[in-house]
C-alpha cells in the first residue's frame with residue numbers, strides 16, 4: 001500500500017498507553033512478562049508508551065523483515081540521549097544514512113577472515129591465562145571473571161592494552177558504562193556526569209595509544225593497526241577524532257554481549273550433560289591437539305549448533321529500538337512518523353511455529369538436516385539483521401568457539417548448589433548470583 005491518505009486512515013495497532021507521562025515504563029522495566037502478556041492480548045503488533053515515547057512493539061520474522069528491509073526509508077536508529085552522548089557523534093551505532101554505510105565499510109575491514117585469523121593467538125593466550133587463574137581459584141563466581149576475560153581481549157585487540165580489566169582503563173570504562181542508560185543530566189555527582197567525565201579521560205588514554213602507534217614504525221597486525229590503515233574506495237582514512245569514538249563503541253558493543261553469551265553457554269551446557277558429552281566427543285574425534293584455525297573451527301559443527309541454540313534461547317540483546325521517520329503500514333496497521341518502534345529478538349526466537357517446544361534447550365534444532373530457523377527469513381536474529389546487523393558477529397562466534405573448544409578439551413566445572421540461577425535481564429542476561437562454579441582441570 002503506497003497511498004498516503006489510505007495509510008493515514010488505517011487503525012493504530014491495539015494496546016494501551018498507560019498512565020499520563022510515564023505511560024507503561026514501570027511495567028516495561030519491572031515485569032519480565034510485559035511483552036508476553038500484551039502479545040497474548042493484542043497479537044504480534046501492539047502499541048504502548050515507554051520512556052516518554054509512543055511506541056510500537058513488533059514481534060516475529062515478518063516484522064523483522066519489514067524493519068530490516070526499510071532501514072533509512074521508514075526507520076532509523078533511536079538511542080536514548082545518554083547513550084548517544086556517551087558513545088559520541090562519530091560512533092557507528094549513532095551514525096545514520098550514507099555516513100553510517102561509509103563508516104561501516106571501513107570498520108568492517110577489521111572483521112574480514114584474514115583479520116579474524118590474526119586475532120586467534122591473542123584470544124587463545126588470554127583464554128589459557130584465565131583458565132589457569134580459574135583452576136587456582138577453584139570455587140568462584142564465573143560471570144564477573146568472564147567479564148574481565150572478554151574486556152581484556154577486546155582491549156588487547158582494539159587498543160593494545162594488556163590486562164585492561166585490572167588497569168586504570170578498566171576503572172574508567174566501568175564508570176562510563178554505568179552512565180550509558182541513565183538520565184542525561186551532566187552534573188559532577190550524577191551517574192551521567194561521572195560517565196561523561198570518564199569518557200573524556202578514556203578518549204585521552206585512547207588518543208595517546210593511537211598517536212604512539214602512528215608515530216612508531218611498528219605496524220602490529222591487530223584491530224587497531226588495521227583500523228588506522230583502513231581506507232574507503234576514495235582513499236579516505238578514519239581521523240584520530242573519529243577513531244577514538246569507534247574504538248570505544250567496539251569495546252563496549254563487543255564485550256558486554258560476549259560475556260552474556262559465554263556465561264549462558266557455560267550454564268546451559270552444565271545443565272545438559274548429554275550436550276556436554278557430545279561437544280567433548282566432537283573435540284576428541286577432531287583431535288584434542290588440533291590447532292585453532294579458522295578452518296578447524298569450521299569443522300566443529302556440533303559446537304556451532306550448541307552456540308546457535310544458546311543464542312536462540314538466551315539472546316544477549318533482547319531487541320532494539322528504532323525511530324519511525326515516515327508513516328508506513330504493517331499488517332494493516334498505521335505506524336506513525338515520530339513514534340518509537342521496538343523489534344524483538346527474544347520473542348522472535350520463541351515462535352512456536354518455527355521452534356517447537358521453544359523453551360527447551362535442544363541443539364538438534366540446528367543440525368544440518370533440520371529446517372527450523374530456515375523456514376522464514378529473520379526468524380533467527382541474535383545479531384539483528386539488514387544494514388545494521390552486528391558488525392562483530394564473526395568475531396563473536398570466533399571468540400566463543402575458541403573459549404568453548406579449549407574449555408571442553410581441558411577442564412570440567414560443576415554448578416555450586418544453593419545459588420539463584422534465575423536470569424537478570426538488563427542490560428544483558430546474567431545469572432542472579434553470578435554463576436558460582438567449581439572449576440577443575442581434567443586429569
Ligand code: HEM
Nearest residue numbers: 093253254257258261316317320383384388390391392396
Ligand atoms: C550491533 C548483538 C558482539 C559490535 C548489534 C546488533 C545486535 C548485536 C542484535 C544490532 C542492534 C540493532 O539492530 O540496532 C551482538 C551479540 C554479540 C555481539 C549477541 C555477541 C554474542 C559484538 C562484537 C562487536 C560488536 C564482538 C565488536 C567487536 C557491534 C556494533 C554494532 C552491533 C558496532 C552496531 C552496528 C551498526 O549499527 O551498524 N550487535 N553483538 N558486537 N554490534 Fe554486536
